[in-house]
């Protein structure tokens with residue numbers, strides 16, 4: 001009896017399930033039948049975006065990226081839902097117009113990518129004036145068959161519509177009162193998809209999206225439609241920011257610099273390098289804490305150790321970057337201005353007037369150039385290096401980049417330096433004086449291409465003597481397998497590349513009249529717990545010492561923040577043993593470099609925010625974009641509203657207050673200079689003309 005009962009209930013269950021299945025299938029097929037045009041529009045638009053990724057980025061994980069497809073579907077469904085507000089005959093026009101617009105986005109980007117290996121930006125629209133000159137060349141050389149396939153999308157949409165019309169489709173499906181309902185239903189579906197998409201976003205996605213500089217990454221994760229919409233917003237935002245408050249900003253700016261002398265203050269270093277050539281090394285993610293560090297008595301950074309010992313080494317030096325990391329370091333190094341409060345100067349404010357080291361040296365007859373073997377559009381360098389006054393920017397397309405010579409983000413540092421030598425040789429032959437910036441790349445997070453960095457062990461080796469008198473080597477894993485450990489391997493590689501570069505420059509005679517300047521661009525953002533392991537490793541247990549152990553060294557958040565120091569050094573091959581061969585321990589920031597070098601090379605920027613370290617000496621203050629600051633005496637964390645005393649001297653409340661005010665003022669003025677383009681004299685003239693002066 002029980003069995004029969006069970007069998008019956010199973011049977012009912014099955015019937016129920018089947019009915020639900022049939023109902024759903026029916027619903028789906030009914031939905032599909034009633035929305036053929038809309039679905040065709042969605043599918044065609046998503047295919048176009050996918051094709052674009054396929055043609056540009058080749059790798060399967062890129063063009064079939066689920067996240068990008070989800071983003072594309074979401075955008076297209078949301079825009080498409082509005083189509084239901086139109087009558088059937090106008091609805092087609094709506095879908096077609098939108099589809100043509102989206103097709104144009106794909107086509108333009110497809111062509112642009114062939115040309116620049118990057119995606120287009122509306123901010124470049126101002127460049128269209130040049131298209132007339134190169135138009136024919138573009139049509140002949142750049143437009144390829146792949147750029148035309150997108151046009152199939154509107155064509156197919158037109159054909160589908162014609163077929164539906166012929167079958168009298170629209171009259172059959174359309175019930176007038178349902179238009180709004182269908183719009184809302186579709187909008188809801190779009191909304192749900194958007195929520196799913198937002199949930200799948202990682203912090204890295206969010207940060208890259210906000211910065212909008214790694215265009216390939218954004219297109220790969222967000223699809224071309226979201227990328228382009230975001231691009232429009234990031235292009236417009238700075239314009240809106242600079243629309244209000246010009247006069248107030250100008251007044252505060254003038255007040256701020258009213259007391260500043262119009263000539264540099266002389267000291268013993270004035271003009272010591274006048275007329276010398278310059279090689280500046282932008283050392284990616286190099287932190288000062290690796291200097292003189294050894295594993296099993298082998299130095300992590302033998303080259304840097306040598307340079308710091310032979311040259312002028314600033315051992316208490318901080319980079320002052322914000323979200324623009326590398327680009328912010330370049331900005332502050334070149335202009336003595338701080339990163340902007342919103343967006344990044346390189347991306348959002350590249351079209352401002354800057355007073356920069358390359359420009360001031362150009363006035364002295366120098367030829368100026370920059371070299372970076374990555375895509376020229378990364379951090380918008382293509383535009384910004386021009387604004388900063390580099391005569392020539394050698395980027396990826398000027399280097400031979402293959403799969404074999406690539407590490408991490410791109411061309412390996414060793415190969416980059418090797419290929420750069422011949423370019424510098426040529427420049428040296430053609431110019432009396434030159435100034436070049438070389439931006440390294442290999443030592444970049446996530447430091448995971450470990451097998452390509454070459455041998456460098458970050459373990460702890462120990463020779464122990466057994467009871468029978470024999471000896472054996474015991475290896476404690478120590479930093480092996482940690483992110484910090486991998487960083488040291490990568491750092492060791494980059495340091496070796498640097499060493500080879502200096503040797504090769506010397507062989508070519510390129511160091512004879514040259515000053516080498518090196519700065520670490522920012523810290524490597526490594527986990528605090530890894531530093532704890534570095535400083536508190538217990539080899540007996542292969543773990544971290546407990547904090548009540550007498551050997552335990554405190555590494556709290558203050559130590560971590562102060563540990564973000566980067567190297568800054570000035571070196572010439574004959575500096576060793578001279579009075580220039582010394583360590584400067586006064587706290588110094590990236591914004592002090594321009595004033596300090598300016599005095600040594602004989603140029604001056606009245607609107608610099610930093611100071612010549614040899615004038616300000618121990619009275620210096622380094623301001624960070626987040627409002628923190630550090631002096632020789634105290635480090636202040638503005639988020640916590642707390643400070644750490646760095647000497648035994650007492651810190652007064654008044655001192656903290658004064659420095660906080662200084663920090664706020666400096667950050668405001670810096671931001672105003674960039675946002676309102678205050679160094680642009682033409683702008684001032686224009687506004688005076690408008691005021692009728």
Ligand code: GP9
Pocket residue numbers: 324325326327374375378379439441444
């Ligand atoms: C990009 C490289 C790295 O070309 O300079 O930039 P980052 O991620 O360090 O800002």
Ligand code: MN
Pocket residue numbers: 284285325326327521522
């Ligand atoms: Mn960097």
